[in-house]
Amino acid sequence: MENGYDTDIGECGGKLSDGQKQSLAIIRALLRDPQVIILDEATSKLDVDAEKAVLNEVLAHKRTVLIVAHQLRIVEKADHIIFMEDGLVREEGTHQELMNKKGGYFRLKEELFSESS
Structure with a gap:
Protein backbone atom coordinates (compact mmCIF):
# COMPACT_ATOMS: atom_id res chain seq x y z
CA MET A 1 0.00 0.00 0.00
CA GLU A 2 1.14 3.54 -0.61
CA ASN A 3 2.19 4.31 2.98
CA GLY A 4 3.21 0.82 4.06
CA TYR A 5 2.49 0.19 7.73
CA ASP A 6 1.30 3.80 8.09
CA THR A 7 -1.55 3.36 5.59
CA ASP A 8 -4.91 4.41 7.02
CA ILE A 9 -7.18 1.39 6.49
CA GLY A 10 -10.16 2.89 8.30
CA GLU A 11 -12.13 1.56 11.21
CA CYS A 12 -12.31 -2.26 11.00
CA GLY A 13 -10.55 -2.07 7.62
CA GLY A 14 -13.42 -0.08 6.12
CA LYS A 15 -11.16 1.41 3.44
CA LEU A 16 -9.98 -2.00 2.24
CA SER A 17 -11.52 -4.19 -0.45
CA ASP A 18 -12.83 -7.62 0.57
CA GLY A 19 -9.78 -9.21 -1.05
CA GLN A 20 -7.42 -6.92 0.87
CA LYS A 21 -9.19 -7.78 4.14
CA GLN A 22 -8.92 -11.48 3.37
CA SER A 23 -5.21 -11.20 2.49
CA LEU A 24 -4.52 -9.21 5.64
CA ALA A 25 -6.30 -11.77 7.83
CA ILE A 26 -4.24 -14.61 6.35
CA ILE A 27 -0.99 -12.66 6.68
CA GLN A 35 1.82 -25.40 13.33
CA VAL A 36 -1.76 -25.86 12.11
CA ILE A 37 -3.77 -23.43 10.02
CA ILE A 38 -7.36 -23.90 8.85
CA LEU A 39 -8.51 -22.06 5.74
CA ASP A 40 -12.24 -22.13 5.04
CA GLU A 41 -12.85 -20.55 1.63
CA ALA A 42 -9.95 -18.29 2.60
CA THR A 43 -9.17 -17.15 -0.93
CA SER A 44 -12.72 -16.65 -2.20
CA LYS A 45 -12.32 -12.86 -2.47
CA LEU A 46 -8.85 -12.91 -4.04
CA ASP A 47 -7.94 -12.72 -7.71
CA VAL A 48 -6.08 -15.71 -9.15
CA ASP A 49 -2.60 -14.14 -8.81
CA ALA A 50 -3.16 -13.11 -5.18
CA GLU A 51 -4.64 -16.54 -4.46
CA LYS A 52 -1.51 -18.26 -5.80
CA ALA A 53 0.78 -15.98 -3.78
CA VAL A 54 -1.18 -16.58 -0.56
CA LEU A 55 -1.32 -20.36 -1.06
CA ASN A 56 2.39 -20.53 -1.88
CA GLU A 57 3.18 -18.65 1.34
CA VAL A 58 0.79 -20.77 3.43
CA LEU A 59 2.25 -24.00 2.05
CA ALA A 60 5.90 -22.84 2.06
CA HIS A 61 6.54 -23.81 5.69
CA LYS A 62 6.31 -27.15 7.42
CA ARG A 63 2.84 -27.00 8.91
CA THR A 64 -0.47 -28.79 8.73
CA VAL A 65 -2.93 -26.90 6.57
CA LEU A 66 -6.60 -27.87 6.38
CA ILE A 67 -8.23 -26.24 3.36
CA VAL A 68 -11.98 -26.17 2.82
CA ALA A 69 -12.52 -25.12 -0.78
CA HIS A 70 -15.07 -25.30 -3.54
CA GLN A 71 -12.51 -24.22 -6.14
CA LEU A 72 -10.64 -27.44 -6.92
CA ARG A 73 -7.54 -25.63 -8.28
CA ILE A 74 -6.80 -24.55 -4.72
CA VAL A 75 -5.99 -28.09 -3.59
CA GLU A 76 -3.71 -29.12 -6.47
CA LYS A 77 -0.56 -28.90 -4.32
CA ALA A 78 -2.06 -30.64 -1.30
CA ASP A 79 -0.31 -33.76 0.01
CA HIS A 80 -3.66 -35.40 0.70
CA ILE A 81 -7.15 -34.50 -0.50
CA ILE A 82 -10.38 -35.68 1.06
CA PHE A 83 -13.17 -35.04 -1.42
CA MET A 84 -16.56 -34.75 0.25
CA GLU A 85 -19.98 -34.39 -1.26
CA ASP A 86 -23.32 -34.27 0.53
CA GLY A 87 -21.52 -34.82 3.85
CA LEU A 88 -19.89 -38.07 2.70
CA VAL A 89 -16.25 -38.82 1.91
CA ARG A 90 -16.36 -39.80 -1.75
CA GLU A 91 -12.63 -40.15 -2.47
CA GLU A 92 -9.25 -39.39 -1.02
CA GLY A 93 -5.66 -39.32 -2.22
CA THR A 94 -3.25 -36.98 -3.96
CA HIS A 95 -4.40 -34.71 -6.77
CA GLN A 96 -2.69 -36.98 -9.30
CA GLU A 97 -4.25 -40.15 -7.86
CA LEU A 98 -7.71 -38.59 -7.95
CA MET A 99 -7.22 -37.30 -11.50
CA ASN A 100 -6.05 -40.76 -12.67
CA LYS A 101 -9.16 -42.44 -11.29
CA LYS A 102 -11.48 -42.97 -14.25
CA GLY A 103 -15.05 -41.92 -13.52
CA GLY A 104 -14.08 -40.64 -10.07
CA TYR A 105 -16.08 -37.90 -8.34
CA PHE A 106 -13.11 -35.54 -8.01
CA ARG A 107 -12.07 -35.88 -11.65
CA LEU A 108 -15.63 -35.32 -12.87
CA LYS A 109 -16.00 -32.22 -10.70
CA GLU A 110 -12.66 -30.83 -11.88
CA GLU A 111 -13.57 -31.45 -15.53
CA LEU A 112 -16.92 -29.69 -15.02
CA PHE A 113 -15.17 -26.77 -13.34
CA SER A 114 -12.61 -26.51 -16.16
CA GLU A 115 -15.35 -26.45 -18.80
CA SER A 116 -17.26 -23.67 -17.03
CA SER A 117 -14.19 -21.44 -16.49
Whole structure:
Protein backbone atom coordinates (compact mmCIF):
# COMPACT_ATOMS: atom_id res chain seq x y z
CA MET A 1 0.00 0.00 0.00
CA GLU A 2 1.14 3.54 -0.61
CA ASN A 3 2.19 4.31 2.98
CA GLY A 4 3.21 0.82 4.06
CA TYR A 5 2.49 0.19 7.73
CA ASP A 6 1.30 3.80 8.09
CA THR A 7 -1.55 3.36 5.59
CA ASP A 8 -4.91 4.41 7.02
CA ILE A 9 -7.18 1.39 6.49
CA GLY A 10 -10.16 2.89 8.30
CA GLU A 11 -12.13 1.56 11.21
CA CYS A 12 -12.31 -2.26 11.00
CA GLY A 13 -10.55 -2.07 7.62
CA GLY A 14 -13.42 -0.08 6.12
CA LYS A 15 -11.16 1.41 3.44
CA LEU A 16 -9.98 -2.00 2.24
CA SER A 17 -11.52 -4.19 -0.45
CA ASP A 18 -12.83 -7.62 0.57
CA GLY A 19 -9.78 -9.21 -1.05
CA GLN A 20 -7.42 -6.92 0.87
CA LYS A 21 -9.19 -7.78 4.14
CA GLN A 22 -8.92 -11.48 3.37
CA SER A 23 -5.21 -11.20 2.49
CA LEU A 24 -4.52 -9.21 5.64
CA ALA A 25 -6.30 -11.77 7.83
CA ILE A 26 -4.24 -14.61 6.35
CA ILE A 27 -0.99 -12.66 6.68
CA ARG A 28 -1.76 -11.87 10.33
CA ALA A 29 -2.36 -15.58 10.99
CA LEU A 30 0.90 -16.52 9.25
CA LEU A 31 2.91 -14.02 11.27
CA ARG A 32 2.19 -16.16 14.33
CA ASP A 33 3.80 -19.10 12.46
CA PRO A 34 1.21 -21.65 13.60
CA GLN A 35 1.82 -25.40 13.33
CA VAL A 36 -1.76 -25.86 12.11
CA ILE A 37 -3.77 -23.43 10.02
CA ILE A 38 -7.36 -23.90 8.85
CA LEU A 39 -8.51 -22.06 5.74
CA ASP A 40 -12.24 -22.13 5.04
CA GLU A 41 -12.85 -20.55 1.63
CA ALA A 42 -9.95 -18.29 2.60
CA THR A 43 -9.17 -17.15 -0.93
CA SER A 44 -12.72 -16.65 -2.20
CA LYS A 45 -12.32 -12.86 -2.47
CA LEU A 46 -8.85 -12.91 -4.04
CA ASP A 47 -7.94 -12.72 -7.71
CA VAL A 48 -6.08 -15.71 -9.15
CA ASP A 49 -2.60 -14.14 -8.81
CA ALA A 50 -3.16 -13.11 -5.18
CA GLU A 51 -4.64 -16.54 -4.46
CA LYS A 52 -1.51 -18.26 -5.80
CA ALA A 53 0.78 -15.98 -3.78
CA VAL A 54 -1.18 -16.58 -0.56
CA LEU A 55 -1.32 -20.36 -1.06
CA ASN A 56 2.39 -20.53 -1.88
CA GLU A 57 3.18 -18.65 1.34
CA VAL A 58 0.79 -20.77 3.43
CA LEU A 59 2.25 -24.00 2.05
CA ALA A 60 5.90 -22.84 2.06
CA HIS A 61 6.54 -23.81 5.69
CA LYS A 62 6.31 -27.15 7.42
CA ARG A 63 2.84 -27.00 8.91
CA THR A 64 -0.47 -28.79 8.73
CA VAL A 65 -2.93 -26.90 6.57
CA LEU A 66 -6.60 -27.87 6.38
CA ILE A 67 -8.23 -26.24 3.36
CA VAL A 68 -11.98 -26.17 2.82
CA ALA A 69 -12.52 -25.12 -0.78
CA HIS A 70 -15.07 -25.30 -3.54
CA GLN A 71 -12.51 -24.22 -6.14
CA LEU A 72 -10.64 -27.44 -6.92
CA ARG A 73 -7.54 -25.63 -8.28
CA ILE A 74 -6.80 -24.55 -4.72
CA VAL A 75 -5.99 -28.09 -3.59
CA GLU A 76 -3.71 -29.12 -6.47
CA LYS A 77 -0.56 -28.90 -4.32
CA ALA A 78 -2.06 -30.64 -1.30
CA ASP A 79 -0.31 -33.76 0.01
CA HIS A 80 -3.66 -35.40 0.70
CA ILE A 81 -7.15 -34.50 -0.50
CA ILE A 82 -10.38 -35.68 1.06
CA PHE A 83 -13.17 -35.04 -1.42
CA MET A 84 -16.56 -34.75 0.25
CA GLU A 85 -19.98 -34.39 -1.26
CA ASP A 86 -23.32 -34.27 0.53
CA GLY A 87 -21.52 -34.82 3.85
CA LEU A 88 -19.89 -38.07 2.70
CA VAL A 89 -16.25 -38.82 1.91
CA ARG A 90 -16.36 -39.80 -1.75
CA GLU A 91 -12.63 -40.15 -2.47
CA GLU A 92 -9.25 -39.39 -1.02
CA GLY A 93 -5.66 -39.32 -2.22
CA THR A 94 -3.25 -36.98 -3.96
CA HIS A 95 -4.40 -34.71 -6.77
CA GLN A 96 -2.69 -36.98 -9.30
CA GLU A 97 -4.25 -40.15 -7.86
CA LEU A 98 -7.71 -38.59 -7.95
CA MET A 99 -7.22 -37.30 -11.50
CA ASN A 100 -6.05 -40.76 -12.67
CA LYS A 101 -9.16 -42.44 -11.29
CA LYS A 102 -11.48 -42.97 -14.25
CA GLY A 103 -15.05 -41.92 -13.52
CA GLY A 104 -14.08 -40.64 -10.07
CA TYR A 105 -16.08 -37.90 -8.34
CA PHE A 106 -13.11 -35.54 -8.01
CA ARG A 107 -12.07 -35.88 -11.65
CA LEU A 108 -15.63 -35.32 -12.87
CA LYS A 109 -16.00 -32.22 -10.70
CA GLU A 110 -12.66 -30.83 -11.88
CA GLU A 111 -13.57 -31.45 -15.53
CA LEU A 112 -16.92 -29.69 -15.02
CA PHE A 113 -15.17 -26.77 -13.34
CA SER A 114 -12.61 -26.51 -16.16
CA GLU A 115 -15.35 -26.45 -18.80
CA SER A 116 -17.26 -23.67 -17.03
CA SER A 117 -14.19 -21.44 -16.49
